[in-house]
Amino acid sequence: MVKRLAAAIIVCVALSARAQPRPSFAALPGAAAAISLPASMLDEKAIRKQLNSGLTTVFLMIARERGTRNAGAARVEIRYDLWDEVWIVRKIEVDKRIEQQRLASFDALAKWWKNPVRLFVSDGGNVVLDVELRVLPFSAAEERDAREWISKSGGVAATGGGGGIVDALIGTTITARPITTYRWSVELTLK
């Protein structure tokens, strides 16, 4: 009886738990950690709906090193241009390197999407990272004034060690409610 009950609970939990798409992580030269997101994430119902809205979808990635105050962040913005029928993508990595492209098809977007995104840099060694990805509606690009104002106050800049953490954290406080959020943990050896 107990076994049956336990089995039923396991089945119920398994059915109710949302299958989280699992990205792959890699250690890159320069003691950097990169994330490669699965293409299946773009097909998730809520994300696909926002991607098809003609407005920008923001993917905000924050990596925190467990047991320390070190953190890094990266951001990807995607907007479908209805008239040019291209996907306009913008990626800002942890070292603030910006990449912008126009992609002709959803297949091209899915291919580009899987490229590694540098989101954490350290002095090297073993790190355990807690990574959070928030999917936000609308562009955060025009919130520069607020970001600068808060950054100058010193309140947020002091909380993280990564170069893009200010942009990332302010983005989360100012932009609209996340469409969805993912969390993963990973252990990497950075050199």
Add this chain to the structure above:
Amino acid sequence: MTLRRLLLCLLLLASAGFARADAPLTDEAPARFFIERIDVRNATRVSRDVVIAESRLREGATYSEQELREASLRVNRAPYLISADFSLEKGSERGKYVLVMTLNETRPFFFLLDGVFYVARDNHARLEYPSVLSSDNDIAAGFRFFVGPRGAIHFGIEGVADNRSYTSDYVTFAIGYTEYDLFGTRAFATVNIKKPFGVGGPHPAPQVVLGIPLSPNQTMTLDYDQTEFGGGDDLRSQSQRIFTARWSYNTTNHPVLPTQGTVLTVTPVAVWNHVSGFDVGPHAEHIPYATRQRSYGLEATAQRYWELTERDSVYAGVGAGVARTFEHGVQPLYLRGTPETVDSSFGIFDAGIAHSFWSPERVAKDGESRVQFDVHYGRRVDERFGEFFFRKPESREAALSWVRRNAWGTLRLGAGYSW
């Protein structure tokens, strides 16, 4: 030479063609959208024009994503909607867009009940200190239905409470009409007729509210509120007139349960009270009194909401007000000998944390179900009444509650401790 120019032109055209697809961009300017038309979908009870007026957007104008985001937040704060999705579609010609607002409406019946049971540490009755968050409405229920393209009629009951020592709190029946987008200005006007419960008095009294948008996030709200208490066979009657001019800055994402954004308000207040009646002397004789009070005050509040995850949020809010009251006439016995010019003030602090049981997708579809923990501190000072009127000048409270919002209204149930 001509052939070389032709080849060069072809090469440039070809490279431009390739540049449109799968090409790196050097500096992508923020997108702007010419909104040719605004299409409001799933609007069965709500007027399309009212929703567009609430967005403060106009057809035939160009907007950035930031401006569309602010409009989305504004529409999502409308109390007659559970949520609204914004998306773009192609317009009639290249570069023109149709902005689609897809609504999830509330029912015509609405209610708001803030029902938290408090246990007090001492024998004093718990003070009803309105928080920064629900400054003047802990209970409301009624019907709202839209008439014509820009009008809405409502009727129901509402509680009116504030932190002022020089005004009276009450529960009233109200019936009113709101006209949105006055003269195409995105302003609105509401006229209410109110009749308080349980305080006697045969006279319904008017309330007139005029909301003037100053920017997508800023509004000036002028409110004239007259209330008649007592009269008839009552020992005491009071005619209260309150005029407020509230400037507000609001970037929150929800009318009742925001999880992110900022609200700032500054409110000059003017109050006129005419109180008359009679005391009963030791030999059952009537001792009449009649006083006129004029009060002038200034109040300000600031609230900030932070979203920690898509389900968790925290907030903090502060508020303060000062006022001076001038009194003339013959006072009732219990006030005789007290000063005729009285200063009063209040200060409040609120903070809390909330956890939603639902995902953002379900919140947008069904409303909200969340648990929250709130702490509150309030202090009121009045030179004349002091502890006699307020029982005690300070209030400290902590409460754990469950909040449910659906298409019918918002309910908050919980328990708290007051000390």
